[in-house]
Amino acid sequence: MxxxxxxxxxxxxxxxxxxxxxxxxxxxxxxxxxxxxxxxxxxxxxxxxxxxxxxxxxxxxxxxxxxxxxxxxxxxxxxxxxxxxxxxxxxxxxxxxxxxxxxxxxxxxxxxxxxxxxxxxxxxxxxxxxxxxxxxxxxxxxxxxxxxxxxxxxxxxxxxxxxxxxxxxxxxxxxxxxxxxxxxxxxxxxxxxxxxxxxxxxxxxxxxxVIFNGQKRHGDEMIIKAQEYIEHNFAEKISIQQLSERFTVGRRNFDRRFIKATGNTPIEYLQRVKIESAKKELEISGKTVNEVMYEVGYSDSKAFREIFRKVTGLSPLAYRNKYNKSAMK
CATH class of the missing domain: 3.40.50.880 (Class I glutamine amidotransferase (GATase) domain)
Known part of the structure; x- marks a missing residue:
């Protein structure tokens, strides 16, 4: 035994x-x-x-x-x-x-x-x-x-x-x-x-x-401000180069500090914020997948589906069907 x-x-x-x-x-x-x-x-x-x-x-x-x-x-x-x-x-x-x-x-x-x-x-x-x-x-x-x-x-x-x-x-x-x-x-x-x-x-x-909440207990005030900018403007077209210039930091140094502080590259962080917003809309609203996609700042449906599946393991439609009761009627 x-x-x-x-x-x-x-x-x-x-x-x-x-x-x-x-x-x-x-x-x-x-x-x-x-x-x-x-x-x-x-x-x-x-x-x-x-x-x-x-x-x-x-x-x-x-x-x-x-x-x-x-x-x-x-x-x-x-x-x-x-x-x-x-x-x-x-x-x-x-x-x-x-x-x-x-x-x-x-x-x-x-x-x-x-x-x-x-x-x-x-x-x-x-x-x-x-x-x-x-x-x-x-x-x-x-x-x-x-x-x-x-x-x-x-x-x-x-x-x-x-x-x-x-x-x-x-x-x-x-x-x-x-x-x-x-x-x-x-x-x-x-x-x-x-x-x-x-x-x-x-x-x-x-x-x-997974519920994505950006890690902000890292102590880098500049990166916290960058995170907050992304979270408030994610539906707009955000250039990471312009974002680094906004905080008067070179792009390579900006990327390095962002990864060290959050565990994500700035692009990954922006994607995660967009997808988290999309998830919430798919869970509670009656909007179509395309409507949600446009709202969070994507125009390419193939790219949106690929990133959504990469983050959640499900397609946007499968996610909505799983978590939104009105979608099952």
Missing amino acids: KHLTILVPEVQTGPNTLSCIVGTYHIFTEANRYYHQNHDKTMFKIELVGLSKQSVFLNGLLAVMPQKEITDIIKTDLIVIPAVAPNFTALDAQNTPFLDWIRNQYTHGANVASMCTGAYILASTGLLEKKNCSIHWSAETNFKQLFPNITMKTDSIITDEEGICTNGGGYSFLHLLIYLVEKYYDRPTAIYCSKIFQIDLDRQQQSDF
Whole structure:
């Protein structure tokens, strides 16, 4: 029988931390039951593992009592790291004992999976260096700044590389769990769990869930003004060259500072602002795709569709049909 460790952080927790812990325990317990029923054996021994006998969540409203402490676990096969608080800057000292333990278990053959912002703990081990990583789209900029040698794949629900899995944000951890059930049990067990828990099977992207808000906590006042200019005038024809001249900065230096501050080139930023406005119109208005396209400053329908699909993973029409109830009538 394999061993599954569900980590229980000591501090830096949030509401989704508890959801990830309970969800993992629930789904793997049901997968065990179904697999035993069909194969007469249990795949995993499942244990909640922490740094003490009790961890408190949600300002003391709830508490989790891990079955074991990490010092009791000599060998495990799969480690699941739940989401942590999104305002992460560095791992709290109370949680740092996890790092050596995770590294040691991985070295001795364990696989590791992080859920949403649990990627912060995983990245702090160094095991994600030069690997791909998915995380909640709202944490991408902060994560890039803290861990610049990790390749972000925030359009993906799941990454899986060299025994290390990561996944996107919110309740997309449920898709990771179904993926892990198929990986460790089999396809029939994954299908069964997807039906019992009503989780879409094989979901691959989180792109259409992204809400673009330009990162402005970078401290470069000139770039903040440039961002605000773009956001207020995106429907007009904006020349990036003229924009740099507006702020009396050479184009190359302007581009360099813009990328450093926002993580996007000025052109990418302008495109993201246009597409975010288009998404909102497609969600709530009765306007046609072409009307929305012209309103946000595009005149080439092919270019608009290509950029929209690149950003959201859907065509403008598919996006409207998915999110606008009036479009489905």
